[in-house]
Amino acid sequence: MSARAAMWPLYAAGFTTAFGAHAVAANLGGFSSDAVTSLLVLGGLLALYDGAEVLLKPVFGTLADRVGARPVLLGGLLAFAAASALYALADSPGWLWAARLGQGAAASAFSPAASALVARLNPGAKHGRAFGGYGFYKSLGYTLGPLLGGVLVWAGGLRLLFAVTAGLGLAVALWAALAVPAVPPLPRARQTVLDLARRLGSRAFLTPTAALAGATAALSVGVGFLPVSGAAAGLGTVATGAAASTLAASAALVQPLAGRALDAGRLSTRTGLTAGLLTTAAGLAAAMLPGLGGLLAAAVLIGAGTGLITPLGFAALAATTPAERLGQTMGSAELGRELGDAGGPLLVAGVATVSFLGYGFAALAGLLAVLAALTVRHRAP
Numbered sequence: 007m008s009a010r011a012a013m014w015p016l017y018a019a020g021f022t023t024a025f026g027a028h029a030v031a032a033n034l035g036g037f038s039s040d041a042v043t044s045l046l047v048l049g050g051l052l053a054l055y056d057g058a059e060v061l062l063k064p065v066f067g068t069l070a071d072r073v074g075a076r077p078v079l080l081g082g083l084l085a086f087a088a089a090s091a092l093y094a095l096a097d098s099p100g101w102l103w104a105a106r107l108g109q110g111a112a113a114s115a116f117s118p119a120a121s122a123l124v125a126r127l128n129p130g131a132k133h134g135r136a137f138g139g140y141g142f143y144k145s146l147g148y149t150l151g152p153l154l155g156g157v158l159v160w161a162g163g164l165r166l167l168f169a170v171t172a173g174l175g176l177a178v179a180l181w182a183a184l185a186v187p188a189v190p191p192l193p194r195a196r197q198t199v200l201d202l203a204r205r206l207g208s209r210a211f212l213t214p215t216a217a218l219a220g221a222t223a224a225l226s227v228g229v230g231f232l233p234v235s236g237a238a239a240g241l242g243t244v245a246t247g248a249a250a251s252t253l254a255a256s257a258a259l260v261q262p263l264a265g266r267a268l269d270a271g272r273l274s275t276r277t278g279l280t281a282g283l284l285t286t287a288a289g290l291a292a293a294m295l296p297g298l299g300g301l302l303a304a305a306v307l308i309g310a311g312t313g314l315i316t317p318l319g320f321a322a323l324a325a326t327t328p329a330e331r332l333g334q335t336m337g338s339a340e341l342g343r344e345l346g347d348a349g350g351p352l353l354v355a356g357v358a359t360v361s362f363l364g365y366g367f368a369a370l371a372g373l374l375a376v377l378a379a380l381t382v383r384h385r386a387p
Contacts, residue, residue, distance in 0.1 A: 012127055013136065015182040017143040019083065019120040022178050023113045024147025026086065026171050027055060029155030030106070030164075051106050058110030059117075060344045067118040067337020074191045075119040075126065075333055080179055082116025087175030094169035105168060112175075118337035125324035125332050126189050131269055133324050137317040138265020145258035145313075149251065191330065210326040211335065213381055214319040215342040217279045220374050221312040221319070222343040223350025224286045227370060228253050228293075228308040230351055235293055235363055236301045245298055249305040256309025257316075265317040275325075276381060278318040283378035286311030290371035294364040 070078040089108025093101050121140070128136040158167040232249050264282075267273040289307030292300050320339070327335040353373070354366035 028151030055110035062114035070333030083179035086112035090172035134265035134268030219346030260313030282314035
């Protein structure tokens, strides 16, 4: 089995984790009155999935280094299918909590394992293209999840959506079992807690991880707050929905291009990450402009900036990490992204609460500009 054929189920795994997260989250509140009875319940269910990822991704990443990434990938996908089937088959809405927790825990396993396999199955000279493709299909999951999830919930309720995610997880697991080769764990030198802290505290880890966290923060803010900004300007749901779709499409299209440019030597990691952070900051600044023009400019620039950062950040991490520690590094980097995913909206909302939304966009734009300045000082590969 060629390495190229083995990549497709890994791309599908990236799609699965993104689709599973956003398809359910986007439709819990609007269509599931049988299971979600209050805003407090909705908030708890949303936090449950993300909380499991924050706590468990570094753990499963380390496990992938110890026993091999392929078993963790397959086990995570099967667990995701089982957790989804739990609510699809259960009669009581109370099982939704267990199912959502199980989905988050399972995604915490197969997501960093898939990233580690992307790195292990491709030579360093092709890491940009490989991570660009992985990010493209993950972005497709983020884009299509709310839309297809809404159609499924409209057609058969929340349990139908969980049944489809169960089938998706099972199908990808079977595909991966057939196509992804066994990649045995590499011999590892003994690592103390101090060694781990030193490696994760190095600029080689912190610079790309901070850029990835900043990109995820901006993406989350764009998806969540650009529609609010558009509505405040008197724009309808069609226009605000188009802006959100434009952001996701921009991010998806730029990632493979950025990865190819990195592999061809036309773009360095440091230049790409800096340009991505500044482009994203410019998009957040554009969000302060009134009307549809500002909204669409913000969507295009935020999407392009985050699409530039994502494959370059992961390629930089793979290039500076010992192969026997890839799972641990990818899991820890994913933790940084999850913190950005939560921290970005909290920052913007906090600033907007005491002033107005434009100042919230400006605050995050300023933070990304600071990260860009720090990235320029880092001599990345």
